[in-house]
Amino acid sequence: MKIFSELGIRSSHMFIIIAAGVLVVNVDSQICGRAPVIYNRVFTDKAVVEDALVTKTGIATKLGCLEVCGRSLAVVCTAFVFNKQQQQCKIYKHSLNQLTQVTETGSVGFAILEEATCPAPPPLPNGTVTYTSVVIGSTATYSCDADYHFFGLSQSSVCETTRAWNGFNGSCRQVFFYNITPPSGPTRDISVPGLVTAGWKIEAIGTPLDSPRFYFNLMHDNNRIIAFHMDVRFNFGDVINTVVINSFTGYWGREDSYQPSFPFAPDQQFNLTILVTDNGFELTVDGQWHATREHSINAAVITAIRIDDACIYQSVKMFY
Known part of the structure; x- marks a missing residue:
């Protein structure tokens, strides 16, 4: 035999x-x-x-x-x-x-082939990837680090028969900022990384300096469009302790002024929340003072936050 x-x-x-x-x-x-x-x-x-x-x-x-x-x-x-x-x-x-x-009893197998696999899935800047296998058909899931948010179409990738990972589409972008130092010039811009729609919220914790005024703008990055302008005036011209809210779309719109229960003071920390709604903006300061402003232009044009050098911000956070 x-x-x-x-x-x-x-x-x-x-x-x-x-x-x-x-x-x-x-x-x-x-x-x-x-x-x-x-x-x-x-x-x-x-x-x-x-x-x-x-x-x-x-x-x-x-x-x-x-x-x-x-x-x-x-x-x-x-x-x-x-x-x-x-x-x-x-x-x-x-x-x-x-x-x-x-799994049938009696199957005879031999360790003579490697399972078809992909290399380790590619890393994601400012994020992490989680996976349990690299064989064909496996799935890798991506998530963002703290202070970052995922923007894109898909947070997962699949190991395909080409031995390549495909399907992931997106990136991690920073949405929480801390200890924002005064700008070297008169203003500083913070990028708004994603589309602003109803439900979008920003929370800013800041401390005004001993200055006549400071402002907080939500604008398009060329500054030709300001969807929301908050001007806090302690002693500016003939205006004292007044919050002025406005917008600019090639020209200034109607000016809304708020004086009663003025919530700001020099060298005193405040917590400002701005919520975008279907109709406009809702403002809250320290959970007590409230104001509203209707949209003069679609909030989707907002691509940046502009602050000036008259206020120091301990944090600025955007929520999607």
Whole structure:
């Protein structure tokens, strides 16, 4: 009886009878040929189960690439792979598009193929990626670091048959800012990273300096459009302790002035919240003082926050 020296397999084990017909195990090839496209079922021939030499030798030597081919369909092969970590047989089918775990008793597998995998998913600046596997079909999920928010279409990526990660679309952009120092010039701009719509909110904690006034603008980055202008006047011209709210769209709009219960004072910290609604802006200072301003232009034009050098901000936070 001939023995194949590479694996020590007796020729009597080269033909395995199953319901679909006679299958042939080809140990001569060291490389997998055409990717399998179909298979009927895993063979569970008792003779194979009882002969531990086949499995043990295959696992130990890692030689060759075993293909199980139907005699009547010689071009259709199924490649069995032994996963050492899981101690289970696995099978590749349908051109490696899907990995199906083989659990039937008697499956014979050999550690001669690596599972089709992708490299580690690419990193995300200012974010992290979480994944449990890099085999084809695996999913990686991205999340943003503290003080950053995700903007994009998809936070997940899939390891595809091309062995590349695809599907992720977006980036992490900063939305929380702390200890904003006075600008070197008269003003400083903070980028608004995403679209401003109803429900968008900004919270600013600041301390006015001993100055006649300070302002807080929500504007388009070219400063030709100011969707929201809050001008806090302590002693400016003939105006004392007044909050002026306005907008600029090529010209200044109607000026709304608020004097009663003036909520600001030099060197006294305040907490300003501005909420965008369908109709306009809602202002709250220290949870007590309130004011509103209707939209003069679509809030979606807002791309920047402009502050001046008359107020120091401990934090500016945007919520989406």
